[in-house]
Amino acid sequence: MGRLAALAGALLTPHGIDRYLELIDPMLVREEIRAEVTEVRRQTPGTVTLTLRPSRAWPGFTAGQYMRVSVDIDGVRRTRCYSPAGSAHRPDRLELTIRAHEHGLVSRYLHHTARPGLVFGLSRPEGVFTLPQARPEKLLLISGGSGITPVLSMLRTLADEDHRGEVTLLHYAATAADVPYREELASLGTRPGTRVVLAHTRDGEGHLRGRFGERHLAEAAPWYRDARTYLCGPEPLRDAVSKLYAEAGLSERLHTEEFTPPALRLDTGGASGRVRFARSGTEADNTGRPLLEQAEAAGLSPEHGCRMGICFSCTQVKAKGAVRDVRSGEVSDDENEEIQLCISVPVGDVEIDC
Secondary structure: OOHHHHHHHHHHHOOOOHHHHHHHHHHHHOEEEEEEEEEOOOOOOOOEEEEEEEEOOOOOOOOOOEEEEEEEEOEEEEEEOOOOOOOOOOOOOOOEEEEOOOOOOHHHHHHHHHHOOOOEEOOOOOOOOOOOOOOOOEEEEEEEHHHHHHHHHHHHHHHOOOOEEEEEEEEEOOOHHHHHHHHHHHOOOOOEEEEEEEEEEOOOOOOOOOOOOOOHHHHHHHHHHOOOOOEEOOOHHHHHHHHHHHHHHHHHHHEEEEOOOOOOOHHHOOOOEEEEEEOOOOEOOOOOOOOHHHHHHHHOOOOOOOOOOOOOOOEEEEEEEEEEEEEOOOHHHHHOEEEHHHHHEEEEEEEEEO
C-alpha cells in the first residue's frame, strides 16, 4: 500500500496526491498533518478549548512541546504556535485552549468561529520545554494565564503514568472565573503526591492571593530548592520567578521556554524607499529596521509575540516590494506573500497589508 501511494504521488506531480485527496476530504491527506475540531468549549471568558482529531500523519508529541496551527482567514493562510494541553499518552485526541487576544487575528477567529468539523493544518511538534525521561522525584510547575496549557499537559501525562513523585502546580489567574479546567485541576490535586495551588491576583477565593513571591513558593512547595521547576506564563511572572531563582542560586533548576534572538543583519545607513501600510493608510520613509519596529514607530499596533521569527504572530501579507530576512540575508520580492514583520526589512519601496 505504501508503494502504491508513493507511485500515485509521483504520477500526480507537481501537485502531489494530497492536493487531490483533500478535494474529497481534507482529513484523507497522507503527508501533510491536519486536525479536525470535534468539540468546542468555552471554559472561561475570552478563551476557547478545542478538542481535535489529528490525521494519520500526526506523530504524537511530548508534554510541553508546541505546534504550528495554520488556518485560512479571508483566503490568506495564517500560522500561530499553540501548546497541546492534553496527555502525551493520548495521541489520537489533541486539545488546545486558546485565549482571544485583543489584536490576535487567529486567536479571535478561532474563538468566534471554531466549530466541530473545522479542519486546519498542523506542524510536527517542536520545542524542548519538556520533562526528562527519568522523571524527577520533586517537580514544581508554575504557570500564569494561558501558560497553563503545557504544564497541564505535563500534569496529565504524569497522571497517566501513575507517577508517584511529589508534584505541585502553582497557577496564577486574576480571579476564579479565569481559571480553566477548575474541576479537573481539583481532581488531579487529590492524587497521592500531587498538589494544585491556585493564586488569584484580584480576588481572595484562591489558595493564595496576590502576585508571585518567595512566600508563595514556601507555602506551595517548601521543598522547591530540591525540585525541578517548569515555568510558563506572561513576562512579569517569568521575570519574577527567574529573578528569585537567580538570587537563590537555583537558575539551573528552572526551565522555561527559551528562544535565542537572531543575529540581526541591518544596514540602516543604506536604507531607501518608503513603506506603505495599506490598511491604515500610513506611509513613512524606510529606516532599515524590521517592519514590526517601523509599524510601531508609525503609531500602529500589529499583533506580535516573540519578536524573533519563532511564533509567527506578526505574520502579514506583503502586497508589493522586496524584503530581506534579517537572519539569513535572503531577499524575497514575490507579490502577495506572507512575511513575518519582526524579521523582515524592506529593500526599497514596500507595501504591507497592515
